Amino acid sequence: MARLALRFTEWAEKWFPDAFVFVAIAVVIVAGAALLNGAPVQAVTKSFGDGFWSLIPFTMQMVFVTIGGYVVATSPPVQALIDRLARLPKTGRGAVGLVAIATMLSSLLSWGLSLIFGGLLARALARREDLRMDYRAAGAAAYLGLGATWAMGLSSSAAQLQANPKSLPPSLLPITGVIPFSETIFLWQSMLIAAVLVTMSAVIALASAPGRDSAVTAQDLGIDPRREEEAISGPRQPGEWLEHAPLLTILIGLLALGWLVQEFARQDWIVAISNLNTYNFLFLMVGFVLHWRPKRFLVSLGKAVPATAGILIQFPFYAAIAAILTGAKNAGGHSIADVITHAFVALNTQGSFPLAMGVYSAVLGFFVPSGGGKWLLEAPYVMQAANELKVHLxxxxxxxxxxxxxxxLINPFFMLPLLGILGLKARDIVGFSFLQLIFHLPVVLFLLWALAFTLEYHPPVLPG
Structure with a gap:
């Protein structure tokens, strides 16, 4: 199976275009479908332009999820924690298992944190001369947060979007209403799936990691895993003194703490943390304080920003697609979203809908590798279908x-920041993650179908 996965990855790296090409193709297809559905050209072009900038707040919120996770993971205290964790394993396989568990648990806090944290932990373990850890297996384990559990945690783009009415597109809000975290990631059914995924993934990572005799280490691959720290010199001019002193960090940290105490005191903590602005503010301020000196924080920030380029350019196109799906209507008043909704309803029952939606979302996810962006494409019609079939929203x-x-697990799009840290290529780790996918697919789809019967439908709740 690993050989098959490696061949698949080599094919994908050769023939798959950049993810932006997929979103551009999606715009053309959706616009063409709207025209075939009878929508006037003016309606299609107007929806495209009107919708393009409609999600700027959410786009920036997703950018700061990435930045916040990065600055926390690269701070000196977290680096010290990574070094301590790296001393725990006694065997190479145990090291791979540690990376898997650490990255999945951290992904429940932030996918941005887990990706960087997992990569740095794998590198720290690779520096141990007494371990023969398979570096490729450790790299795949470091990716499990993105491939298995992140969307069940606090940084879930879809759950965050649905909990924040100001972030939702105006066309989507009447369909879904506001759905708080207590009805998504904090459902006991959701937490059960997360627990199953963490356990199963860690077991597979341990079982599939090559033993001492067959392990391929970082050194075997010609990779130097030693920590690369950028030297930050002290102030050279009087005006640079505040960049290297903790005074501003302390004062701003106290201001941030005061606001956070008030914010969590005035409402339930689940409601507070489900606000993306509060969530990002918390991570950014924690990262600022952990770096202690503004200069260190700014260096880390500069390294984090390039990882956000895909979000910045792709999300406006996703917003435009969502607007065309719902806004470009034919003479009968029906949009493409209406047509797809009717197809979902006609082909499914209340019982079969979770399974059908799960399969559809998984397949589409390979071509549109963005949790938040893809949700904007799917939500208008799948949530309307959920309403009509009386499925818990x-x-x-x-x-x-x-x-x-x-x-x-097999899409190289989100692997890129991790691969940059590890010095690996996608083909080096996909063999292991493909094995995870073989086990995950039937288990996840079964749980999504079976647990749906334990929940009752409630109509959309609109703000105010």
Whole structure:
């Protein structure tokens, strides 16, 4: 299976275009479908332009999820924690298992944190001369947060979007209403799936890691895993003194703490943390304080920003697609979203809908590798279908979350920041992650179908 996965990855690296090409193709296809559905050209072009900038707040919120996770993971205290964790394993296989568990648990806090944290932990373990750890297996384990559990945690794009009415597109809000975290990621059914995924993934990572005699280490691959720290010199001019002193960090940290205490005191903590602005503010301020000196924080920030380029350019196109799907209507008042909704309803029952939606989301996720962006494409019609079939709306979000993460295991799009840290190529780790996918796919789809029967439908709840 690993050989098959390696061949597949080599094919994908040769023939698959950049993810932006997929979103551009999606714009053309959706616009063409709207025209074939009878929508006037003016309606299609107007929807495209009107929708393009409609999600700027959400786009920036997703950018800061990436930045916040990065600056926390690269701070000196977290680096010290990584070094301590790296001293724990006694065997190479145990090291791979540690990376898997650490990255999946951290992904429940932030996918950005887990990706960087897992990569740095794998590198720290590779520096141990007494371990013969398979570096490729450790790299695949470091990716499990993105491939298995992130969408079931606090940084879930779909859950965050649905909990924040100001971030939702105006056309989507009447369909879904506001869905708080208590109805998505904090459902006991969701937490059960997360626990199953963490356990199963860690076991597979341990079982599939090559033993001492067959392990391929970082040194065997010609990779130097020693820590690369950028030397930060002290202030050279009087004006640079504040960049290297903790005074501003302390003062701003106290201001941030004061606001956070008030924010969490005035409302339930689940409501507070489900606000993307609060969530990002918390991570950014924690990262600022952990770096202690503004100069260190700014260096880390500069390294984090390039990883956000895909989000910045692709999300406006996703917003435009969502607008065309719902806004470009024919003479009968029907949009493409209406047509797809009717197809979902006609082909499914309340019982079969979670399974059908899970399969659909997983397949589409390989071509549109963006949890938040793809949700904007799917939500207008799958959530309307969920309403018509009386499927619990929060569970429909979690069906999307769990299924959408599956193709990440073999899609190289989100591997790029991790691969940069590790010095590996996608083909080096996909053999192991493909093995994870073989086990994940039937288990996740079965749980999404079976647990749906334990939940009851509630109509959309509109703000105010």
């Amino acid at each position: 929060g569970w429909a979000v979690q069906v999307y979350n769990a299924a959408e993460a599956l193709p990440n």
